[in-house]
């Protein structure tokens with residue numbers, strides 16, 4: 001296997017590895033989006049539950065006030081019927097004062113019941129709005145969530161294909177170079193094999209020494225950029241090979 005063949009095989013492996021990296025990055029966005037839309041749905045559900053709790057509290061408070069008012073009204077009626085039976089002015093005055101207080105309390109209770117009834121309508125309106133919002137969020141989870149799950153299944157299938165491609169690509173590589181390729185790839189953002197144009201390494205955009213550029217063109221040994229440590233090959237011969 002010539003030097004150029006070895007580097008071309010590594011570069012083919014690199015192309016597959018870059019596709020795998022892109023696909024993995026694409027797949028990472030899916031769970032984040034899924035979490036976002038499901039989180040939105042859960043928040044809407046929690047808000048609706050809290051509003052239902054407020055409605056139940058309101059209904060309970062109104063029932064209690066109505067029962068209390070009923071009892072107090074009966075008490076007032078009894079007292080009023082007793083007023084005429086009272087013998088002394090002192091007894092009469094005392095009961096009349098009690099009656100006054102009871103009637104004022106009842107007016108306060110009636111006011112509170114009206115307030116609770118008004119509040120009930122507001123809570124009901126809020127509830128209807130929240131139910132609508134939850135239905136919308138549920139629809140997003142149902143449609144977009146389903147799409148995401150389908151996309152993820154597609155990504156998994158593509159990944160399996162790419163892993164097969166990778167096995168095939170690695171089989172064409174010089175085994176002694178693969179470990180070094182892996183090391184450089186991890187250190188250098190996925191790019192381990194780069195062309196040199198003129199004297200410029202296209203990995204780091206810096207010039208290699210002139211003597212090294214000459215050695216690179218004359219072929220033979222595998223060279224790495226003294227700056228970024230990537231495998232380098234002459235771009236000219238690459239394009240000549242591609243044109244041939």
Ligand SMILES: [Zn+2]
Nearest residue numbers: 201204225228
């Ligand atoms: Zn370089």
